Amino acid sequence: xxxxxxxxxxxxxxxxxxxxxxxxxxxxxxxxxxxxxxxxxxxxxxxxxxxxxxxxxxxxxxxxxxxxxxxxxxxxxxxxxxxxxxxxxxxxxxxxxxxxxxxxxxxxxxxxxxxxxxxxxxxxxxxxxxxxxxxxxxxxxxxxxxxxxxxxxxxxxxxxxxxxxxxxxxxxxxxxxxxxxxxxxxxxxxxxxxxxxxxxxxxxxxxxxxxxxxxxxxxxxxxxxxxxxxxxxxxxxxxxxxxxxxxxxxxxxxxxxxxxxxxxxxxxxxxxxxxxxxxxxxxxxxxxxxxxxxxxxxxxxxxxxxxxxxxxxxxxxxxxxxxxxxxxxxx
Ligand code: NDP
Numbered sequence: 001x002x003x004x005x006x007x008x009x010x011x012x013x014x015x016x017x018x019x020x021x022x023x024x025x026x027x028x029x030x031x032x033x034x035x036x037x038x039x040x041x042x043x044x045x046x047x048x049x050x051x052x053x054x055x056x057x058x059x060x061x062x063x064x065x066x067x068x069x070x071x072x073x074x075x076x077x078x079x080x081x082x083x084x085x086x087x088x089x090x091x092x093x094x095x096x097x098x099x100x101x102x103x104x105x106x107x108x109x110x111x112x113x114x115x116x117x118x119x120x121x122x123x124x125x126x127x128x129x130x131x132x133x134x135x136x137x138x139x140x141x142x143x144x145x146x147x148x149x150x151x152x153x154x155x156x157x158x159x160x161x162x163x164x165x166x167x168x169x170x171x172x173x174x175x176x177x178x179x180x181x182x183x184x185x186x187x188x189x190x191x192x193x194x195x196x197x198x199x200x201x202x203x204x205x206x207x208x209x210x211x212x213x214x215x216x217x218x219x220x221x222x223x224x225x226x227x228x229x230x231x232x233x234x235x236x237x238x239x240x241x242x243x244x245x246x247x248x249x250x251x252x253x254x255x256x257x258x259x260x261x262x263x264x265x266x267x268x269x270x271x272x273x274x275x276x277x278x279x280x281x282x283x284x285x286x287x288x289x290x291x292x293x294x295x296x297x298x299x300x301x302x303x304x305x306x307x308x309x310x311x312x313x314x315x316x317x318x319x320x321x322x323x324x325x326x327x328x329x330x331x
Contacts, residue, residue, distance in 0.1 A: 002027050003035075006330075007098035008310050011060045013053035016314040019063070021307070026100045029075035034105045036087060040121035041096050042066030043305075043313050043326040044157065045221075045246060050094060051314065054245065057094075064096030064328075068111055068120030078105040080278065086111045088120030090128055092272045097310060099330055106278050109285040114293055122325035123161070123299040125271065127288045128281075129243070130161040132274045134169060135287065137267060139216050139239040145170025148215040150206055150233050152222045153246060154191055155182035157325045160300045162219065163189040168296040174209055176202050176226075178320055185323055189300065203232040214238060224248035236262035243269055300324030306331070 002025040010018045029035045047063050049055040068088035071081050081087065089108040095101050111120045134143075143149070149166065153159045154175025166173035167190030175191040177183045183194035195205045206215060214235035220226050221244030230240050242250055258264040275281040291297040302324035305313040316322050 003100055005098050005100035006307060007062050007101075008064070008307065009060050009062050010051055013051060013057070013059070015052070016311040016318075018051060019311050019314065021310075024062070024098065026102055029073050029078075029102050029105075031076040032078060032105055033075040033102050034071050034078060034081055034108060035073040035100065035102045036067075036069045036108070037072050037100050038067045038069035038096070038098065038121075038330060039117035040068055040330065041098075041307065041328040042121045042123075042125060043310075043317060043328060044125050045244065045317060046125075047094075047097075048314060048318055049245070054249070062095045062097060062101075064098070065092070065094055066090050066121060066125040067096040068117040068124070071108075072100070074105065080282075081105055081108060081110065086113070086117070086120075088115075088117075088124050090125035090271065090275065097307065097328065099307075107275055107281055109282060112289050112293060115289065118301055118327055119292065119299045122157075122301045122327050123288065123292065124285070126157040126325060127161050127292070127297070127299070128275060128284050129158050129271050130165050131284050131288050132269065132271065133158075133219050133241060133243065134162060134165055134171070136274065137217075137239070137241050137269055139265065140237055141216075143169075143171065143216060146172065148172045148174060148210050148213075150174045150176070150202075150215045150218040150230070151191075152176045152197075152218075152220050152226055152230070154186035154194060155323045156221075157322075158221065159186065160189045160324045161297055163191045164297040165291060166190065167192075168291060174206060174215065182323060197226070201229070202226075203229040206233040210235075217241060219243065222246045223250050227251075231257065231261055231264060234261065234264050237264070238262070239265040239267065241267050241269060301327050303327070304329055
């Protein structure tokens, strides 16, 4: 038996105009799969890379990596979920831009009753990313309360979650953002300082703020435009976690400069290594659900678009017009 669903698909990689609203047939879940009816879908910058070709994918492609909803059916061998469960997920492969889908159950978690579908849809990919960055991606000597870290694009989706979580961990997060209004937002969400990097040299400001010491870790999702400056913000043995390319890919690196700048480390982490097993996904999700339920982290849904208006959502995200998290609604 099949069921109809509206979905967003691209037939070739390119601009936002390639995002097409289509009707698809959804079947029954196979072994290890579930069928889930979405209540809300999350928008992420990775969706832009998959749409515009920065990350190559076979076509056609149904985009979307994050959503929340209710399980309708489970396939053979799925033991941690049952029909009727409220769930949320960050998934690989893509396909979340739809009302209904069949997908691997492994990456799907039960959503606590206290957390709404909209919050679940907005927080899984971005919140699990903040979780592994702050809790699992450590410099050699570890992070302790009071340590300075630098977090670029601090007023974005991952950024505003990281600001709050870092504060809860006692870290002094120095944010960067592209406007004074965005800096205000990052400060209101727990950043200890925020630098408007569209008009200030952020590496110089970081040196001033840290009394010339530099930070233990830089979390850099901006990529090409910030890479060099980020290295200049680190103290000896500091770690650059380069986890995105909002401004373009980081060019090839001369590793000799890591020695010259103080025995630095670089890592290029991705969430999908961290959520490769059911056990690690659930452990990370439990940590995220804990800080959301305690109120330490409030998921900032700042924009909502109808699924049919996804082209505009992509335009606004790429044009740096959004802040915090963005959700696609299914009404
Ligand atoms: P954001 O809401 O943070 O949006 C991206 C932000 O990047 C913009 O708002 C903008 O903020 C900043 N930016 C800087 N330069 C540019 C540019 N040239 N074009 C567009 N934006 C720019 O997105 P998300 O929260 O969804 O994701 C944040 C980043 O984290 C992305 O790069 C994403 O790919 C990465 N990511 C990586 C993961 C991983 O595991 N490796 C997982 C999840 C996300 P401003 O105007 O303040 O500069």
